[in-house]
Amino acid sequence: MQTAQFFDQKLLSKYNTSGPRYTSYPTALEFHDEFTDLDLTKAITDSPNRDLSLYVHIPFCHSLCYYCGCNKVITRHRDKADTYLAFLAQEIASRAPLFTDYTVKQLHWGGGTPTFLTKAQISKLVNLLKTHFNFADELEMSIEVDPREIDVDLADHLYSVGFNRISIGVQDFDAKVQETINRVQSTEFIEKFIQRAKTVGFKSVNVDLIYGLPHQELNTFAKTLAKIQAIDPDRISLFSYAHLPSRFAAQRKLRDEWLPNVDEKFALMKLAIESLCDYGYEFIGMDHFAKPDDELAIAQRSGVLHRNFQGYTTKGDCDLLGLGVSAISAIGHSYSQNIKELKDYYQAIDDHQHAVEKGLTLSEDDLIRGEVIRELMCNLYVSKNAINNKFSIDFDQYFAHDLPQLQTFIDDGLLTNTDEAISVKQSARLLIRNICMSFDAYMKKKVNQQRFSRVI
Ligand code: SF4
Numbered sequence: 001m002q003t004a005q006f007f008d009q010k011l012l013s014k015y016n017t018s019g020p021r022y023t024s025y026p027t028a029l030e031f032h033d034e035f036t037d038l039d040l041t042k043a044i045t046d047s048p049n050r051d052l053s054l055y056v057h058i059p060f061c062h063s064l065c066y067y068c069g070c071n072k073v074i075t076r077h078r079d080k081a082d083t084y085l086a087f088l089a090q091e092i093a094s095r096a097p098l099f100t101d102y103t104v105k106q107l108h109w110g111g112g113t114p115t116f117l118t119k120a121q122i123s124k125l126v127n128l129l130k131t132h133f134n135f136a137d138e139l140e141m142s143i144e145v146d147p148r149e150i151d152v153d154l155a156d157h158l159y160s161v162g163f164n165r166i167s168i169g170v171q172d173f174d175a176k177v178q179e180t181i182n183r184v185q186s187t188e189f190i191e192k193f194i195q196r197a198k199t200v201g202f203k204s205v206n207v208d209l210i211y212g213l214p215h216q217e218l219n220t221f222a223k224t225l226a227k228i229q230a231i232d233p234d235r236i237s238l239f240s241y242a243h244l245p246s247r248f249a250a251q252r253k254l255r256d257e258w259l260p261n262v263d264e265k266f267a268l269m270k271l272a273i274e275s276l277c278d279y280g281y282e283f284i285g286m287d288h289f290a291k292p293d294d295e296l297a298i299a300q301r302s303g304v305l306h307r308n309f310q311g312y313t314t315k316g317d318c319d320l321l322g323l324g325v326s327a328i329s330a331i332g333h334s335y336s337q338n339i340k341e342l343k344d345y346y347q348a349i350d351d352h353q354h355a356v357e358k359g360l361t362l363s364e365d366d367l368i369r370g371e372v373i374r375e376l377m378c379n380l381y382v383s384k385n386a387i388n389n390k391f392s393i394d395f396d397q398y399f400a401h402d403l404p405q406l407q408t409f410i411d412d413g414l415l416t417n418t419d420e421a422i423s424v425k426q427s428a429r430l431l432i433r434n435i436c437m438s439f440d441a442y443m444k445k446k447v448n449q450q451r452f453s454r455v456i
Contacts (some may be wrong), residue, residue, distance in 0.1 A: 003278075005426045006426065007266075009266060017434065019437050022307070023311065025440065039361055040331065043331045046332050051319070055108050060081055060113060062149050064250050066250045072111060072113075081117055085117075087349045088323060091323055091349055102134065104136060106139060106140045107141045122158070159197070172213055172221065174215075174221070181254070187227065211240060212260060213259075214259050222275070236276060277289075284296050284312055285300070295314045305379060312378065319332065324338065325339065334362065369441060373436045377436060383421050413425065415435060
């Protein structure tokens with residue numbers, strides 16, 4: 001892949017503003033607490049989908065990574081997970097009867113740290129889910145693995161209970177960076193663990209990297225990337241570190257002067273993208289890389305890549321049920337989120353066996369704009385005819401107030417807008433969030449814009 005096309009520094013600087021990552025449209029900031037469990041039940045009844053994706057949130061972590069913006073609880077007490085699993089079991093038991101005519105095609109455990117759970121707790125939770133939901137014979141089962149405080153044979157155990165995909169948070173192999181972000185982990189162990197996972201039969205290994213961390217330098221990050229090539233994962237997620245200390249207290253431990261400046265961060269991103277493409281990975285969406293024979297790469301080439309709260313996915317036709325504290329669901333024409341605080345989650349489950357705190361029933365306008373934004377985020381292309389046929393509208397008329405905002409991108413040679421389609425050039429791949437903002441009705445109110453991270 002020609003990578004030079006991605007990096008017109010002048011244009012990237014021009015458009016390097018804050019913006020949503022559009023894992024949903026409207027974004028989670030628009031969820032409100034008038035949305036109730038009754039609305040969710042109605043959304044389930046009305047949904048035409050009968051395939052289900054389950055997300056289970058495990059909030060615990062052994063120690064605090066200072067860059068972290070996730071919803072987590074730091075503790076050394078493993079027995080806390082027993083309490084959590086007991087409440088989760090109640091939520092599962094109360095939710096599952098609403099999904100008896102669904103088939104689970106995808107299961108993902110995220111966190112926090114799902115591998116905070118012991119092997120026995122992992123088995124127990126998998127069995128619980130399998131007892132309550134109808135699992136397809138073949139399904140994608142993935143789990144986020146923290147390579148600290150686990151043994152290498154955890155790979156065997158995860159595979160034996162059905163997991164076939166793992167995702168490992170590496171971020172950076174450099175010792176100084178790791179110490180600064182309080183996430184020291186053994187490169188040797190990560191290599192061994194991934195090797196073991198491949199040997200026991202895992203279908204896919206994903207590795208997470210972050211650029212823009214404190215003390216990251218081109219020469220050390222190049223070594224991290226070379227190590228990634230040697231480890232040979234199937235997929236890589238490359239995230240930009242979003243320094244928002246006013247929102248995430250842990251980030252206050254990271255001093256501004258330790259962070260790469262805008263030019264240095266740009267150079268780190270460029271190095272990563274060039275290296276990963278050189279190694280033979282395909283650039284997926286705006287921040288993923290996959291081997292050419294990986295399902296994500298195939299889906300992107302076929303124009304059927306999808307996006308949900310976990311990022312890019314091939315399972316676009318599933319409803320998503322989130323279980324556990326802070327978990328998000330996307331069912332039919334609704335989004336909803338469970339309570340974020342653990343003790344409040346426990347109280348809600350005690351009181352009414354579910355913990356929905358807020359959400360949104362999508363309007364027709366939300367659905368239309370959501371489809372346009374998703375097509376752009378995933379495929380860099382929107383067929384106006386496809387949108388017209390799906391929603392019985394006239395695209396150009398419907399978006400008459402929005403389309404003029406594309407002019408700046410057209411003038412900069414970043415996209416074309418014809419009678420048939422909006423087509424984004426590869427040179428705007430890294431700016432796709434900005435282009436999507438042109439179709440975001442909520443963004444126009446500009447109320448919450450400062451709460452999003454910068455594009456780069
Ligand atoms: S980065 Fe992951 S492991 Fe670290 S504190 Fe956040 S959720 Fe926990």
